[in-house]
Amino acid sequence: MTTTTMRAIASYRGLPVDNPESLQDVEVPRPTLRPRDILVRVQAVSVNPADVKSRIALEPSADPRILGFDAAGVVEAVGPEVTTLSVGDEVWYAGDATRAGANADLHAVDERITARKPASLSFAEAAAMPLTTITAWETLFERFGLTAGSTGTLLALGGAGGVGSIMIQLAKELTALRVLASATRPESQKWVRQLGADGIVDHHRLAESAGEVAPEGLDYLFSPHSHGNIEAFARIVRPFGHITAIDEPAGLDLLPLKPKSIAWHWELMFTRTMYRTDDMSEQGKLLETVAGLVDGKRIRTTLTTTVDDFSATGMREAHRLVESGRTTGKVVVAR
Structure with a gap:
């Protein structure tokens, strides 16, 4: 029964x-x-x-x-x-x-x-x-609009975290991007390299480290930690580049991004279910x-x-x- x-x-x-x-x-x-x-x-x-x-x-x-x-x-x-x-x-x-x-x-x-x-x-x-996969997929292929032929450089902040761990793999398998990941602890660095990261950035010295690994600048940046980083983002992202964030820091000021016409995207994988969208x-x-x-x-x-x-x-x-x-x-x- x-x-x-x-x-x-x-x-x-x-x-x-x-x-x-x-x-x-x-x-x-x-x-x-x-x-x-x-x-x-x-x-x-x-x-x-x-x-x-x-x-x-x-x-x-x-x-x-x-x-x-x-x-x-x-x-x-x-x-x-x-x-x-x-x-x-x-x-x-x-x-x-x-x-x-x-x-x-x-x-x-x-x-x-x-x-x-x-x-x-x-x-x-x-x-x-699933949750991190959907977040990473929507970031790469819906917010950034990437395809199999897309080139340039992507930085996944928090590369050893849940979203970063799947984003590295999806970007390496399904695009032609150079994929960088931020990681500081030795075990985190080993993990992101095993997943396919082409280079590692130290997020504690973000602007300097990204400048060393990608002196030409970033085309795409994924951010789960935006608070206090907007000035650094403005330095390391190329003109007309793209940033997608999943956090919600209070009082976020995006004006430093304007001179380079950097596009800012939000990603929330619950949007479709929250609003019962047609897709x-x-x-x-x-x-x-x-x-x-x-x-x-x-x-x-x-x-x-x-x-x-x-x-x-x-x-x-x-x-x-x-x-x-x-x-x-x-x-x-x-x-």
Whole structure:
């Protein structure tokens, strides 16, 4: 007999990760499917900086809030209008910030932002990738408008992080760019070189280091850390270059970029689901494309740490690791 409830990991208010109440094991109703939803039996989730920000920012509530974006699992049921996936399919996806998250036994997600996971990856290896892959893909091919024939120099700041780790690979495989990455610790530098970075920049001395590695200047720059860096960006990016940022620093002043006519782009991979855009299915399509690249051995998982404890205790440990700011690649919580 099908039960009407399920286990989940939830928060009632924003608390420090060391507080046992910051993430708790709870019993909640099973999700109700919308017409185009699939119901996924979740096998693994990854923790992103976005998860940490969401947890910390929670206002007090009497109702549990289930967090979690990236997930991989098995389709257990489908809505009446689902056409692309079937019960039993193994899937991966990055979720929807407007709905309950994936840190649960079961998760309802729209089929249009979901795809079959790479067959060659475990659930943990797959769960590490969707959110950062979508962010990197949309940055490269939608914000920057790159193609297979695009040339020039790209710098991915935070190269050893989740987005940087997949952006390096996508840019090397699918464009003709020279790809640079910022990394300072020896383990981070080793990681980005293994992923294909052509050169390394020290973000603690950004303008000087980038000038040494790319004296001709940068054509494209990806920034997860824009605060205090705009003057340096203006120095190292070439005239008519492009910058895409994913952070939201208060009081950001972009005027130093104007003399070079440098274009500034924002990237938020949740925009399509937040606004239910007509092209929501593009996210599912790009995940399908990347699954083919993974199974073709052209792209590798960015998983580096697995917490084998799908409970509040395991989730707090994963959040603690991500909050430390010293992880390379991705942290995953698996069953």
